[in-house]
Amino acid sequence: MKILVCISNVPDTTTKISFSSDNKELNTAGVQFVINPYDEYALTRAIELKESLGGSVTVLNVGLADTEANIRKALAIGADDAIRVNVKPTDSFLVAQQIAAIAKQEAYDLVLMGKESVDYNGFQVHGMVAELLGWPAIVPAIKLDVAGTTATLEREIEGGKEIVQVALPVVVSCQQPMSEPRIPNMRGIMTARTKPLKVVEPVSSEAKTKTEAYALPEKKSGVKLIDPANAGELISLLRNEAKVI
C-alpha cells in the first residue's frame, strides 16, 4: 500500500486575520503556521492504514522552504518520507498540477488530503487532482477502510452519508471523524530529522485565478441586549425588526 498525503501550510486556527496596508497580502507577522487541520485527518488515517496493512506514507507539500517545519512534523507523526515541490502555491490549479505530476511518477494506491484548507477554503484541489489523473474522487469522506484493491468509504452528503466502494487507486478528501490526529512524540521527532525530504522543482503550469485584494468584514454595529426576564421579546424583534423569522 503506497499512500501519498498532501498537506498544506495554513495559519493556526486561532489567528486573527489582518492584511498588509495595500490589502494584497496576509499579514504574517506573529502568525504561527500549522498543518491544515483537515490534512491531519488524512495523515493520521494514512499512518493507521500503513500500520495495519503495511506499505509507506509519503507526505507532499507544494510550497516554499518555510513549510519544512510542518513537513518535519508530519514525518515525526509517522510518515516515511516527504517531497516538497518548490513553488509558491498561488492557485488551486497550480497546486493540483504539481500533485498530479508527482502522483504519476509512482504507483500510489491512495492520494489523501483534507477536504479544504482553512485559509483559502477552495474545496478544489482533490477534484482537480482526480480529474488530471483520471481517477475517482470521494469527497468529503468521513471513513476509509481498505481491503485488497478495494476501498470502502463513507462520504458525507447534505443531511446524511453514503457508503461507497471503489477500486484503487482513488483520491480521497478527509474530514472528521476520519481519525484522531496524533501529537508527535520525542522518538518521532528524533527520527524525523533523518527521514528523506526531497525538494523538486515544479512542472510548468499556469494559474487560472488571481487574488487581487483582501478585505475584512464590516464590524457589527453592536449587540442589542434583551432583559432575560422578558426573553420572549427577542422573538418579536426577530420577526418585526430583523425580519428573519
Place this chain on the structure above:
Amino acid sequence: MSVLVFIECADGKVKKSSLEAAFYGNQVATQLGTSAVGVAIGEVAADELKNLGQYGITKVLHDTEARLKDYVSQAYVKVVAAAAEKESASVIVLSNTNIGTGIGARLAARLQASYATNVVALPEISGETLKVKKTVFSGKAFADEVLTAATKIIALKKNAIEVAPTGSAEAGVEPFTTPLTDADFSGTPQETIRATGDVLLTEADIVVSGGRGLRGPENWHLIEDLAKALGAATACSKPVADVEWRPHHEHVGQTGITISPNLYIAVGISGAIQHLAGVNSSKVIVVINKDPEAPFFKAADYGIVGDVFEVVPKLIEAAKALEK
C-alpha cells in the same frame, strides 16, 4: 455563448440553493447579454424544472439515464461538461454544496477553467475577465478573485444573494443524453443513510446551535424544541461534538461545517474564534449566554445575558405563539 447553471435536485425537487444559483446565473447572463440555461441530472419532477423559468432560466437540459440516479462525480462531470459544450457556456454557476463543489473542481481541471468557490456577490466584468468576491480564512475575510481563463466556474455560497422570482414564464425542458462508460460510475454509492424529519443544516434559513453551556446531551431538547418552533436546523460547537453529545455532522465552525443562514441562534456557546469563523456569514446572530464577557456578544446582533435553562423555555413559548 451562454451561462450554464447546474441544477442540483434531491427527492425529486430542485434544491433551494439551486434556485439561488439559477437566479444568480440569470443576473450574470444579463450582464453578459446572453441567456441562462440549466442542466439537471436524475429524477426530478418536470414541473420543478419548468418552474426555473421564474428564476430566469430559459431552458433546462435534463439527463435522466437510470445510472445517474445517485451522484457519482465522474459521470456527473461528463454530463455538465457536455452541456457546457453544447451551449458554448463561458460561465458555469453551481451551488457551494458538497456535490456542487465536487463537480466544479473536476470540471475546472477538465475545461482548463478558472474556478472560484464561496462566492458571495455578482461579478464585475471587465473585457474577458470576471472579478468575484468570495469568503476566505473560513469566513474571517473576503477576497476579490480575478478569473482569467476563457471558461469561468462560480460556486455560489448559500444565502449570499437576495432571490426575487419574476414573471411566470416556464423554462423549456429538453431531454439530454451523454455517452457514459462503466468506468464513469466507479464510486456509485452502495447505500445512502439520511437523517429523517430534520431540517437540513446546510440548507436551513434558521439554525439553533448549542454549546457546553447546555451541560449535557440530556438537555438538548431545549435546542430541538426551539428549532422545531422556528422551523430551524440544529447545530453544535466543536467541544460538544468532540465529547459526542451530538454527531460530528452538526459541528459548525472553522474545522466543521461553515454555514450562512439568515438567523443563527447560539445557546451556551462562548464564541471561540474558530466557532465564529464558521458562522459569522450569518445575516443575524443571536447569542444567549450567562457570561456577559463571552466574546460572542461582540459578533452578535441581539443578545441575552442569562441562564439558558430559564431563557430558552421562554423563547420556545414565544416562538410557538407566533402566527406562522
